[in-house]
Amino acid sequence: AVVALPSPTVAGTTQPTTTTTTTIPWEREPFALTISHPALDDVPDLEFNVAAGAEGPMVTMLQERLAETVLYRGVLDGEFGPWTQQATMTLHKVMDSERSWSWSHEDWEVLESLDEVLAERIPDRPDEPNRVEIDLTRQVLYLVLEGEVAAVIPVSSGNGASYVNSRGNTVRAKTPRGDFTIQRHIEGLHKSYLGSMWSPWYFRGGYAIHGSGSVPSQPASHGCVRVPKWEALYLDSVLEVGWPVHIWD
Numbered sequence: 001a002v003v004a005l006p007s008p009t010v011a012g013t014t015q016p017t018t019t020t021t022t023t024i025p026w027e028r029e030p031f032a033l034t035i036s037h038p039a040l041d042d043v044p045d046l047e048f049n050v051a052a053g054a055e056g057p058m059v060t061m062l063q064e065r066l067a068e069t070v071l072y073r074g075v076l077d078g079e080f081g082p083w084t085q086q087a088t089m090t091l092h093k094v095m096d097s098e099r100s101w102s103w104s105h106e107d108w109e110v111l112e113s114l115d116e117v118l119a120e121r122i123p124d125r126p127d128e129p130n131r132v133e134i135d136l137t138r139q140v141l142y143l144v145l146e147g148e149v150a151a152v153i154p155v156s157s158g159n160g161a162s163y164v165n166s167r168g169n170t171v172r173a174k175t176p177r178g179d180f181t182i183q184r185h186i187e188g189l190h191k192s193y194l195g196s197m198w199s200p201w202y203f204r205g206g207y208a209i210h211g212s213g214s215v216p217s218q219p220a221s222h223g224c225v226r227v228p229k230w231e232a233l234y235l236d237s238v239l240e241v242g243w244p245v246h247i248w249d
Contacts, residue, residue, distance in 0.1 A: 048105060049102065049103060049104050049105060050062060050080050050084075050088075050102060050103040051080065051101075051102040051103075052080060052081075052085060052101060052102070053080065054079075054080040055078050055079045055080065056078055057078065059078045059079060059080050059084070060076055060077075060078040062080075062084065062103060063075075063076045063077070063078070063084055064076055065111070066084070066087050066111075069111065069114055069115075070114075070118070070149055070150060070151050070152045071087045071090050071091055071114075071152055072084070072087040073151065073230070073231070073234050074087070074230065080103070082228070083228075083230065084103075085101045085102075086154050086215070086228055088100070088101060088102065088103045088107070089101055089154055089217055090140060090152055090153070090154045091107060091110065091111060091114065092107075093138045093139055093140050093154065093217070094114065094117065094118070094121075094138060094140055094152060095110050095113070095114065095117060096138070097110060099217045101217075118142070118149050118152070121135070121142075122142055122144065122149060123246070125144075125244075125246075126147070128144075128244045129144070129145070129146050129147045130144065130145055130146065130240075130243055131144050131243055131244040131245070131246065132144070132182075132209070132239070132243060132244070132245045132246070133246050133248075134155065134157075134175075134209075134225055134245065134246070134247040134248070135248065135249075136157050136175060136177070136219075136247065136248065136249050137249050139154065139155050139156060139157065139217065139218065139219065140152055140153065140154060140155060141153040141154075141155050141209070141225065141227065143235070143238065145238070150238075151231075151234070153227050153228075153231045153234075153235075154215055154217075154227065154228065154231075155209075155215065155225050155226060155227055156212070156214070156215045156216055156217075156218070156219055156220045156221055156225075156226040157175040157219045157221055157223070157224075157225055157226075158172075158173040158174045158175040158219055158221055158222060158223040158224075159173050159218075159219040159220050159221065159222075160172060160173060160174060160219065161173050163194075163222055166193050173221065173222045173223050174223055175207070175219075175221070175223050175224070175225060175247065176204055176207060176223070176247065177247050177248060177249065178246075178247060179244065179245075179246050180203040180204050180244070180245040180246075180247070181203065181242060181243070181244055181245065182201050182202070182203050182239060182240070182241050182242060182243045182244075182245060183202050183203060183204075183241065184201075184202050184241060185199070185200070185201050185202070185239070185241055186199065186200050186202075187199055187236070190210075192206070194222050197210035197211065197212065197224065198210055198211030198212065198229050198232050199211050199232045199233070199235070199236050200224070201235065201239055203245040206224075207223055207224055207225075208224050208225070209224070209225045209227060209235070209245070210224055210225070210226065210227070210232060211226075211227055211228065211229040211230075211231070211232025211233070212226035212227070212228070212229065213229060214226070215227060215228050225247075
């Protein structure tokens with residue numbers, strides 16, 4: 001399948017505005033649940049930095065490395081575009097590094113500790129092998145399949161600002177914390193009074209996990225949990241109504 005993916009816009013930082021047409025990889029092959037990656041010593045010439053607009057074999061090597069972790073489900077096209085930038089930002093969020101859209105040579109060493117950090121970070125819920133965990137402090141979603149972290153996805157949650165809801169009341173844009181269950185799902189584009197959302201998975205009333213063209217590094221929504229559109233397509237291939245959703249700080 002070929003999907004046009006608009007580049008996300010980030011407050012304070014504008015990512016590339018060109019539209020990328022690409023093939024969604026998980027429609028060709030099943031997503032691997034076993035995550036492994038080579039030791040740093042096995043990867044040559046790691047002393048390089050990558051920023052928006054970079055391209056070439058070194059970027060391809062970075063994409064290949066990220067694809068061997070739970071951070072990247074994009075194509076290996078050698079372009080440091082929105083997919084790779086979001087994976088980079090996600091690493092920074094998870095590892096409590098300075099949030100940046102650029103990859104630095106220090107990030108290679110940080111990446112080496114990812115699995116260990118995830119093992120300590122995710123709550124143990126043996127009765128819920130398949131579930132969603134959302135870390136609002138770090139602005140990431142952890143997808144757990146068969147008891148293992150299968151994907152870490154960047155999110156943007158409620159920004160705390162005031163707005164007028166559909167009943168005319170002034171409310172605060174806050175994402176609910178707690179334990180929920182996916183109640184329903186709408187495929188494709190859905191329009192609400194607050195705007196458009198892609199493929200929403202509702203977990204409490206009108207609150208949903210949904211695809212968006214704008215997923216900055218910080219909270220920016222009216223309360224829903226935004227993910228990049230390409231990650232929404234991935235979630236559509238995995239999530240089911242009835243799955244647990246846990247949201248915490």
